[in-house]
Amino acid sequence: MSEATLRITSHPTREPLPITQTAQMVYSIAEIQAPIQPAPARPMNIAFVIDRSGSMKGIRLIALKEALRRAVDMLDSEDFCSIVTFDDMVDVLVPSQKTADGAHLQNAIGIIEEGGGTMLSLGVSMGLAELEKHAHESFAQRMILIIDGASHNDEQYCADLFAKAAQMGVIIDVLGIGAEWDDLLLLNAVSSTGSPLFSFIMNLPEIEQELVKRVVAAKATAAQNIKAQITCVPGVELQHISRVAPQLVIYRQLKTPEDDSQTLQFGAAAYASRIILLIETMVEPRKAGSFRLAKISAEYMLSDGTLGLQQTDVVVRFSAGVAKRPHTDPLSLYYIQRVNAARIIVRALQEKAPEPVTISEGIVKLFDGEGRELLQMLRSGSVITPETRKKLLLKTSALTLQRPAPVSTEREQADYGNSM
């Protein structure tokens, strides 16, 4: 049992902290380590929710069907699978059932036809209903949502459904085809359910690749429905929580700055992987000594169906003897910098009217050539096209992964830690 559980640990990014006269920002890292040993897995439960709106007509639909066939093939006979298609109406093409009858699924995929407009909430609510049917017999709950158009007048209903999915522990993976779909709405779907960012598909052959990638990820799930509650003690104000690994997730602004407790859905963890969180808090002045700043409790389900609960305290030491600013470990600083950059960029992208945004050189330098050009558009207040916005969101969510440096000398000539 011990090796098949999650481990959660946390530490401040620097220690000791100076004693200040006014409140100070304190950054902490929490790590959730998934088990290495695969527990005997129960079947997973997957719903494919497909936009069949008129714009899918032709090669988009052909490529999609091909990809779906491949994805369905990868499922085990014990896995539950359903297929829901929607335009401004919704059909349950295949009700949730064991995948044993592969031919039936393949035939059903064959009869998908394009229809009218896009009404996203119809597809999502029906997909959730199908997943709910076998929620008790199965383990990983996934909705793979494939969409190519923007939904109209149901944004609020969609947001409610995403919240419901997060509550149920359903991860929503989004594959967007073309540039017309509503990335900001779906950013909410992926971040609130703990999915990595959406796939943005401009080249049709990529549909299959992306779909396969998502199914493979679902199969490698060691723990799912990982919910962490972060509760601050009095005098500590929770500012932001971000997931920085395995991939940066930009959570929506916390409800109010006064909320001292937040529960977030961090989705699933693959075997042996770790989820790393950056917790940013504002701390009222303290005396010298060690203090608990917050309590983190993580709830989750393991692949054998058992539930787990782990807790840890975020403890930090304050000391009067800190003459110089204490040293921050480089990895924490790396995360702090990128989360700060992501927050600034996402905020700018969410602005309705284009307006020049001040973005420091330091942020620009984190991006590759194309990213820098796109940021330049934000800085100058140019109109941001849906395609530009999607690209920037993707590049931003990849900030905590290191790109293979195009200028290799940049890293080789780096100032290495503390210079003296």
Added chain:
Amino acid sequence: MAIQCDCGFSNADGAYFCESCGQPLTEDSALHVAVRACKVCGAPNMPAADRCAQCGAVLPVVIFREKNESKRGAKSRNRAAKLIVTEDNSIYELSAEKEIIIGRTDTQSQSYPDLDLTLHHGDDGGVSRIHARIWRENGAYFIEDQRSTNNTYVNNQRLEPFHPTALRNGDILRLGKVELVFEYVDSADS
């Protein structure tokens, strides 16, 4: 005590980067952040890590060069070295020109060593205010205990006070209870 950014935004004490524009606000955050990328999964790792924390892949040895110098030139003239604090993998680059004092900050006695081990539990680890010094001479680095209370050890050998000892790549130094590793920055061939 807010930190005012050039952009006009007022940031809370302790913030590293401006919340409005991202500009570094402290000396710390202005540093180029050096972490080691995993070639397999892309995850960043601590500079001293030898395995990826995210996927377990072995991290390759990274060759660091001095700015504006060819690799060869860097090796022969100015071989850089560093100390890694075992406990938290903090890295301190050693200067080739200037000797450094390792110890513990004490404002009362006005002791401000170059490398302050207070940050690495030097207090309870029995580090003296002026514990040891390290310098470079004829291409090699030397360490010398400064008659510290709890002694300096190299690979578990206690050093006599004020007796310089040459350091080799990978030597484990212990000052009181605080352990550090001495490494050349381009350690590929040493």
